[in-house]
Amino acid sequence: MRSNGAEGCEAFSPSSFRSADEGVLQGISVTLEKMTSPLRQYAVADDAILRYRVHGHGSQKLILVHGLASRAETWTDLVPLFPPDRYTLYLLDLLGSGGSAKPAKADYSIRAHGRRLLNFIEGLGLSGVTLVGHSLGGTVVLFAAIEAMAGREALLKSLVIMGGPGFIQQLPLMAQVFRFPLAGKAFIAIPSPEAWVKIGLKAAYYDKRLVDREHVARYAPCYQDRDAKLALVATCRTLVPPDSDRLIGCYGKLRLPVLLLWGRHDRIVRLSQGERLKEAISGARLEIIEDCGHNPQEERPGETFRIIDGFIHHHISRTRIN
Numbered sequence: 001m002r003s004n005g006a007e008g009c010e011a012f013s014p015s016s017f018r019s020a021d022e023g024v025l026q027g028i029s030v031t032l033e034k035m036t037s038p039l040r041q042y043a044v045a046d047d048a049i050l051r052y053r054v055h056g057h058g059s060q061k062l063i064l065v066h067g068l069a070s071r072a073e074t075w076t077d078l079v080p081l082f083p084p085d086r087y088t089l090y091l092l093d094l095l096g097s098g099g100s101a102k103p104a105k106a107d108y109s110i111r112a113h114g115r116r117l118l119n120f121i122e123g124l125g126l127s128g129v130t131l132v133g134h135s136l137g138g139t140v141v142l143f144a145a146i147e148a149m150a151g152r153e154a155l156l157k158s159l160v161i162m163g164g165p166g167f168i169q170q171l172p173l174m175a176q177v178f179r180f181p182l183a184g185k186a187f188i189a190i191p192s193p194e195a196w197v198k199i200g201l202k203a204a205y206y207d208k209r210l211v212d213r214e215h216v217a218r219y220a221p222c223y224q225d226r227d228a229k230l231a232l233v234a235t236c237r238t239l240v241p242p243d244s245d246r247l248i249g250c251y252g253k254l255r256l257p258v259l260l261l262w263g264r265h266d267r268i269v270r271l272s273q274g275e276r277l278k279e280a281i282s283g284a285r286l287e288i289i290e291d292c293g294h295n296p297q298e299e300r301p302g303e304t305f306r307i308i309d310g311f312i313h314h315h316i317s318r319t320r321i322n
Helices: 022-026 110-123 136-148 173-177 181-189 194-204 213-219 226-236 244-253 271-280 301-321
Strands: 040-045 048-056 060-065 087-092 129-134 156-162 258-263 285-289
Touching: 040 110, 048 110, 060 110, 060 136, 110 136, 129 136, 136 156, 136 244, 156 301, 181 226, 194 213, 244 271, 258 271, 258 301, 271 285, 285 301
Parallel strands: 060 087, 060 129, 129 156, 156 258, 258 285
Antiparallel strands: 040 048, 048 087
């Protein structure tokens, strides 16, 4: 394994943390922030190179994991809200996405992404990490936590699952289409118009005004790079793990704090998924953001930060008391 990167229950009431100075948050020009930190890399195998960026130098370590047909740029609006003296954020591109390698013969299943995530944490010498996963990334961090129960519990401190499906649901349209071999080959071979990105964002966002040039640019490379498209097709064909019943049965065995964060109007992964996860995971907390769809980190970044920050602050305080 090789790396050229450096490291950088009492009642929980997130509302008590949302009274923070609104003016400070509103004064930050979130949408103008760019992912300017150096791109680093870690090789989990010779042909499996994960690339990531690090923001901040604080003691609280968070690894942010994007969703399907996405990349680390999905966190652009959220990152500047985390105080760099308190947090170290690792913005990871999953294998097959963003700047990471896109080997043609790789295993792009959710289970494989979860295993690589744990190897990434170990390889960087990290422990006590909070995993934050959005959409498919939410399922990746959930499965990683299950995998970590086999002797690697110290790697993780807590989980934040944002609109991540934990139970079998209707597959995204692209995943249904890519089940047909010819459809996948056509998608890979033919240039994808920008309109495809806009269709996906219109389904994700509650406020359709966010479907603008800036947001389209964040996701367009996922549909334009041939190797990324090949990896996307492979991922879509393995979204449902063959041992899903066994994995679901493990949810109740998780013993780390779990925050479930959902948009009230999420049409991609319905709120009912979050409600089911709350029932299945002992002690899990479900927070719902109003006037929000599938992408809280872009639609309501201030609210998303306050909830995550409050969740982490609560468990820091609890640990110190104990």
